[in-house]
Amino acid sequence: MRTRWLIFIFLFCVVLTIFLAMRPFAGEMMAQFEMSAEQLEKMPEFFREMLGETSQMQRLKDDDQYYLMSQWYAKNFGQFLPFFALIMAFPVFSREVEKKTIYFLLAKMKRSRVFELKAFPGLLTTLVTVAFFSLVAPFLMILLGYDVRYTGEVFLILFQQLIGAAFFYALFLFFSVCFNDQIKPVIIGIIISIGLPFFSLVNGNENWPGLSWLNPYPYIQGSRLIQKGEFDVIYTLALALTGVLLLALGYVVFKKKEF
Numbered sequence: 001m002r003t004r005w006l007i008f009i010f011l012f013c014v015v016l017t018i019f020l021a022m023r024p025f026a027g028e029m030m031a032q033f034e035m036s037a038e039q040l041e042k043m044p045e046f047f048r049e050m051l052g053e054t055s056q057m058q059r060l061k062d063d064d065q066y067y068l069m070s071q072w073y074a075k076n077f078g079q080f081l082p083f084f085a086l087i088m089a090f091p092v093f094s095r096e097v098e099k100k101t102i103y104f105l106l107a108k109m110k111r112s113r114v115f116e117l118k119a120f121p122g123l124l125t126t127l128v129t130v131a132f133f134s135l136v137a138p139f140l141m142i143l144l145g146y147d148v149r150y151t152g153e154v155f156l157i158l159f160q161q162l163i164g165a166a167f168f169y170a171l172f173l174f175f176s177v178c179f180n181d182q183i184k185p186v187i188i189g190i191i192i193s194i195g196l197p198f199f200s201l202v203n204g205n206e207n208w209p210g211l212s213w214l215n216p217y218p219y220i221q222g223s224r225l226i227q228k229g230e231f232d233v234i235y236t237l238a239l240a241l242t243g244v245l246l247l248a249l250g251y252v253v254f255k256k257k258e259f
Contacts, residue, residue: 005125008087019071023064023141064147065151068154069153073161073221082193084165085172086168086172088169089126089173089189090185092176094179097181111255115254119173130161134157156222160219161222163240164220165220167239167243171243199214200217
């Protein structure tokens with residue numbers, strides 16, 4: 001676990017460095033995309049959605065706090081969290097089974113104790129790492145002289161990211177319990193991590209809610225908090241409960257599984 005963790009720590013540090021280094025040039029980059037409302041209206045719809053509103057681009061240019069929220073939490077950091085959880089969770093049990101070391105563990109300890117010692121250290125490491133990089137970005141921006149504060153929205157996004165990371169860890173840990181090799185949990189995890197955003201393309205209507213709610217990325221990235229200043233209590237409870245159920249289900253499968 002230490003090697004996998006260090007690899008992602010290095011990756012997060014690189015992304016964080018690029019994020020900080022790009023801040024002075026955000027104004028110049030946004031100036032290249034500035035255009036009138038009439039010009040924006042003539043562009044294809046998918047390109048308008050990709051660029052966003054001109055007011056948001058201007059805010060990104062002038063507002064350090066908005067740059068932090070929209071570029072670190074909603075993009076650079078937030079989009080990597082499911083993959084970080086995957087790297088931390090997929091080999092927890094599958095590697096032990098693949099290398100036959102699971103028999104030595106079960107010979108010395110009860111299954112409940114083995115599950116506890118294997119599952120929870122990884123979960124704790126994942127949550128501590130997420131909390132550190134979530135909070136260190138505004139700290140470094142403050143040190144560099146930017147107008148950034150630890151607002152309520154920052155801590156709410158941190159909370160959502162912890163819930164999201166725990167959910168993905170529990171999900172991928174469940175696959176680690178189910179399979180006896182490391183390849184299948186990785187492949188399934190990658191498919192899920194890449195495929196979930198496509199649910200947002202299935203919009204609902206008055207009679208049908210659609211499938212966008214199955215995509216937890218906007219929640220982890222704090223999109224609703226950044227755009228509307230609203231904390232989604234229901235989604236938080238649903239995701240947390242699902243994560244607990246997945247963890248419990250993984251424990252039940254591990255207790256009954258034949259090795």
